[in-house]
Amino acid sequence: MLRIMIGGLVVTLFMTSCSMPLQLHTKFINKKAINTPADEDALLSQQQEAFSAYSQSSYRKNVLHTEQSYEETLEVELPKANPTATLNTLTIPTEIQLKYASLLNILPHTLTNIRLLEVIDDWYGTRYRYGGTTKSGIDCSAFVREVYKSVFNIELPRTAREQYRTANPIRTSELKEGDLLFFNTTGGISHVGMYLSNNKFVHASRGRGVIVSDLDESYYAARYLGARRIQTDSSYYAAN
Incomplete structure (x- = not known):
């Protein structure tokens, strides 16, 4: 028993x-x-908020060990292959890199044009005003014009239609940071934005002001006319 x-x-x-x-x-x-699209949106929103709140100190805490291991590997392996090689060490991203990496859903270190990010950030959230050119209100073509003047030292025409005629047509598959995107929102070429990365572009929208949007958003996808490129200094594209 x-x-x-x-x-x-x-x-x-x-x-x-x-x-x-x-x-x-x-x-x-x-x-x-995740049972519904709403659940998926909520999860994505939480992830973006968490990424946006990711400070430099917390980023350093999480990646420092990996970064040091990577640097040690480079120091050991690179001199054997090429004694004159320059070591490419990882760096802790800046706050502005972290912010826009979150908005674009990309890795912070891929954002190398800090000047462009600073200019965009200076205008970010500015409300839309048709014909506006200042921080109290700006329209789409004036915003693109201000960015090009500040970052590339290029004077673009004032309107979206004139900018369209000035730029050279390119395929959407060839898009690079700084390319112009054109839309038919009120008839013909009536809206312009600037491509950044990962299908995202920055523009002065009528409803939300200066903001980053996605080309696949239904509103913009249905009104997209094509992309064009302003011939900037070739050394810019070589370095970015």
């Missing part, structure tokens, strides 16, 4: 220990379940 009782106790303990990880795993999966 005692032997039967002990055997039953062992079986019970075994079943309990086997079921606990399953229960924990199920609980974890349920917390992350």
Whole structure:
């Protein structure tokens, strides 16, 4: 009888220990379940907020070990292959790189044109005003004009139609940072924005002012006319 009782106790303990990880795993999966598009949007919003709140100190804490290991590997391996090689060490991104990496959903270190980010950030959130050219209100073509003047030292024409005629047509698949995107929002060539990266562009929108949007957003996808490129200094594109 005692032997039967002990055997039953062992079986019970075994079943309990086997079921606990399953229960924990199920609980974890349920917390992350995405059942509707609204759930997916909410999760994406939480991720973006978390990334936006990622300070330099927390970024350093999380990547420093990896960065040091990477640098040590370079120091050991590169001189063997090429004693004159310059070491490309990782750097901690700036706050503005972290901010726009979050907006563009890309890695911070891929954002190398800090001047462009600074100029965009200076205008970011400025409300839209048709014909406006100042911080109290600006329209789409004036915003693009201000960015090109400040970053590339190029004077663009005033209107979207004139900018369209000035630029050279390119395929959407060839888009680079700084290319112009044109849309038909009120008839003909009536809206312009500047491409950044990862299908995202910055522009002065009528409803939200200066903001970063996605080319795949239904409103812009339905009104997209094409992309064009202003011939800037070739050394800019070579360096970026």
